Amino acid sequence: MISKKIYFASDFHLGAPNQLESKKREKKIIEWLSLVQKDASDLYLVGDIFDFWFEYKYTIPKGNIRFLGKIAELIDNGIDIHLFTGNHDMWMFDYLEKELDLKLYRQPIEKTINGKKFLIGHGDGLGPGDRKYKFLKLFFANPLCQWSFARLHPNFAFSIAHKWSRKSREKEMKGNHDFLGEDKEWLIQYCKDVLKTKKINFFVFGHRHLPIDHSLDKEVKYINLGDWINYNTYAEFDGEKLELKKFS
Numbered sequence: 157m158i159s160k161k162i163y164f165a166s167d168f169h170l171g172a173p174n175q176l177e178s179k180k181r182e183k184k185i186i187e188w189l190s191l192v193q194k195d196a197s198d199l200y201l202v203g204d205i206f207d208f209w210f211e212y213k214y215t216i217p218k219g220n221i222r223f224l225g226k227i228a229e230l231i232d233n234g235i236d237i238h239l240f241t242g243n244h245d246m247w248m249f250d251y252l253e254k255e256l257d258l259k260l261y262r263q264p265i266e267k268t269i270n271g272k273k274f275l276i277g278h279g280d281g282l283g284p285g286d287r288k289y290k291f292l293k294l295f296f297a298n299p300l301c302q303w304s305f306a307r308l309h310p311n312f313a314f315s316i317a318h319k320w321s322r323k324s325r326e327k328e329m330k331g332n333h334d335f336l337g338e339d340k341e342w343l344i345q346y347c348k349d350v351l352k353t354k355k356i357n358f359f360v361f362g363h364r365h366l367p368i369d370h371s372l373d374k375e376v377k378y379i380n381l382g383d384w385i386n387y388n389t390y391a392e393f394d395g396e397k398l399e400l401k402k403f404s
Contacts, residue, residue, distance in 0.1 A: 158270050158395030160197030165390040166278065166362025167383035169244065170220045172207035173322070178219070181384055186226045188390070188403045196235050202362045202381060203242025203278025208314070208321040210247040215310050228256050242363065243280040244321055246296060247305075270395040272357040275350060279361035279380070283342030283349075333366050344370065347378050358398045360391060369400040 168185055171178050192199065209217060231237055237258040241248050246262070253260045264277025281293050295301055305313060338344050347359045351372070359378045367382030367389040379400055382389035388403045 158197070161192070161195050161395075162198045162200070162269060162393040163192045163196050163390060164200045164202055164276070164360050164379070164381055164393075165384070166202035166240075166242070166381040167204045167365060167385070168201075168223075169204055169207040169383065169385055170223060171217070171318075172385075175219070178207075182220065182223050184388065184403070185384060186222055188388075189226050189230065191403070192390075193230055193233065193235065196230075198236045198238065199230065200238045200276060200360070201240065202276060202360065203240040203280070204244045204362060204383075205239065205242070206245040208317050209245035210305070210313070210317060211249045211251045212306055212310060216251055217314065224256070227258070231257055238276075240276070240278050242278040243293070246293075247302065266354075266356070269393065272393075272396075272398075273355060274358045274360060275347075275354075275356045276360045279343050279363035282361075283344075283346035285342055335366065335368060335370075338370075338372075341368075343380065344372070344378055347372060347376075351376065358393075360398075367400055367402075 165188075168181065170182055170185075189199075206217070206220065227237055237256070238261065239248075239252065239258050240261045248260060250260075252258060261277075264275055264282070267274045267276060308316075335341070338348075343359075343361050343364065347356075350356060350359075357375060357377070359376075360381065361379070362381045362383075364380045365383045365385070366380060367387050368378065368380035370378045372378055377398060379391050379398060381391055381400075389400060390403065391398055391400050
């Protein structure tokens, strides 16, 4: 056991589908953050925290002020915040790192916590299949593409991006929300490939929008964090056990 707990959550999609619904979700998320604040040492926000994010040199998207203020409060109180980019908010650069003093990750990371080995990431583009998205991700991650987008006026650029983000989210939400089994879950197939060469105790991903707590063997667990649009789920690590939980 460890004296403080470590928490994981993903896919808040703040900003979606409209301001009213997003503010309701933001309030619920802040209530959860106030709860975990009492005993957390670290908080991992594992991608798609925002439904869309792009940083100009002097401009960021409006909204989410209460959420960002709460994150600042947690950091000021000694909680380490680890923020991962997802497929909806991959265009984070250095604003949040500099402004909030959090840690930003663009790729999955391996971490040893209390002797347990974790592999943590958003999950987009991992495993077999989804070749169209993998190609688009390379395009969106290209510095020239990002530079070109930044040349557009924010009013125009953000309107395009919000339409794209909405279509992408609607496609994700229409996907299969039943557990498909080990052979058809792409992220589980990815985990199995990793286990061929590495020892990992806990795989933690988002992106799938379905809460999944699945044992690959007696010492290996795959957790998908679900989302906060439908499920309000998160994971808690007490130093020995990693458990998927629901906030209500």
